[in-house]
Amino acid sequence: MAAPQQQKLKVNGPVAVTANRLSDGAVVWRTAEGSWSTALADAAVVTTAPEAIALLEGAHKRDTDAVGAYVAPVILGDNGTILPGNLRERIRVNGVTFALPGSDTPASTLPAA
């Protein structure tokens, strides 16, 4: 769970590029079309450092959509599903791991902000 700012770009396994949406901080993923999506399923998944760097460079071209882009590990599930690759990314995708105050349901089941 090394914070992304500490990571050197070593790619061994599938990765995607993620960031926070500028307007509200929501977690977004870089798509193959060069846009951003809140759904991990839409993420462009690559497996080599040059491809990851290319995705990052694309992400950095404009900073009015998303900020703080970095490369995050993902896991490829059966029939192409994309899953977050570590606990940090799981929490970013699914929300906090306990029920938010005043609600009986974990944040992950609340409507997106």
Next chain:
Amino acid sequence: MYVYDEFDRAFLAERVADFRDQVERRLSGALSEDEFKPLRLMNGVYLQLHAYMLRIAIPYGTLSSDQLRRMAHVARVYDRGYGHFTTRQNIQFNWIKLEDLPQAMADLGEVGVHGIQTSGNCIRNVTTDQWAGATPEEFDDPRIWAEILRQYSTFHPEFTYLPRKFKIAITAAPKDRAATKVHDVGLRLHRNEDGELGFEVLVGGGLGRTPFVGKSIRPFLPVRHVLSYIEAIMRVYNQFGRRDNIYKARIKILVHEIGAEAFAQAVEAEWANIRDGALKLTDEIIDDIRARFLYPDFAALEAEPAELKAALEDPRFATWYRNSVHKHKVPGYSIVTISLKPVGAPPGDATADQMDVVADLADAYAFHEIRVGHEQNLCLPNVATKDLPELWRQLDAAELATPNVNHISDIIACPGLDYCALANARAIPVAQEISKRFADLDRSRGIGRLHVNISGCINACGHHHVGHIGILGVEKNGQEFYQITLGGRADEHAQLGTLLGPAVSYDQVPGLIEDIVDAYLELRSSPKELFIDTVHRLGVEPFKERVYATH
């Protein structure tokens, strides 16, 4: 309660207007992220894992009911219906959209609260005892001195860009509830033999990556010199503090590297030049600030009213009373701590509805005033003792009367990996699980005073070094692990904890804490010996032997 003047309000409105403009320019792309980031940080806006976070200062922990109600409004309208009270007398909102931030700030600014001095390399909001003005122990109201420092530090041009952030805490009672020994500067107000008021000055305390307990550099500083002396400290720091390495830039590193004595000499030399200059406080200035703190119109009431005696027949009330109510300086009044640690809930969080309840109760029973303490609990400092039974009934109905203050489930925890972009490991769910294991109030009362502090990384926002039991999240091969320390404390005998042994995994933590507590129950010399005293007497070894043998 402190009365803000028109200048403060006008300034805040201007500051919000500036921020609104900055946000608009950021959203349109006229400002880049690199340009915008320092601007948002100056207003207390962070970007966390899933959203922006707004940090609002609660200067010296004092809030009016109107201010708290406005925080409830912000939580409800712009956030997800709750806020988080922190160890630095701040409140944080975790889910505010950038687009909504200027309006949220404007709403808060109308009642005089803001995020200035909650981030960045400035003098941060000065913190103090949440019982200020109410406890019989104090030599003076420390908030007066906190306010004098606030006014001096807020707009001091030299101090907006310090080598690093700078935190000051003040206590005016022998019992230190403000953790002054783990701040960059700690000020301990007391009287000398001639009855004069003055500060003991501590410097170089702090937690984080390199923790230190502050060193005393002056046993007695007459109060009128407090600004010139702080100025001298800041000048020495500004001159010699390291800017080349952010990990070494805090004043604690400087004090450690050159030694407290050399540091004190440098400060004294600098101070000799300025002590009788413009910063020397006159009686008029002090009286003017003092006059802005309005105290309740206390009535002459019975110290032990019939209402209280009757209510004490109810064991639930009696338990809460013994745990959460403390002596007030005025007979017939009490200080009430409101636990924000219901069993199994995230420590320090309050829902908007709960904030409204507390604000209403403050109006009904506590002269409209609420306090926030560094243990992430709230406090009603001025409650008529005869009103306690009714107050308790209403707090209880809002799940705000858990009688666990200072017990093992009264845990300080930072946001950890559930919210924080810097985290190694989660802190909140660890706290939740521990508090569930000790949900039985008889059991936790039998254990007595025991502070568990949890941080999700080395930055130590959860004060783990000074927890009687400290828990620090670390990362090992992509997994959450936790280091446990014993024997830390943040009070007037402040001390850093000692490592117990190898780090354990997330699932092992609650069991390990139970084993530590069992070891204490076995090792203590009598039920009167507190956990911290047993650790102090025996060291960590006997705990280590017992605890790791079972894991």
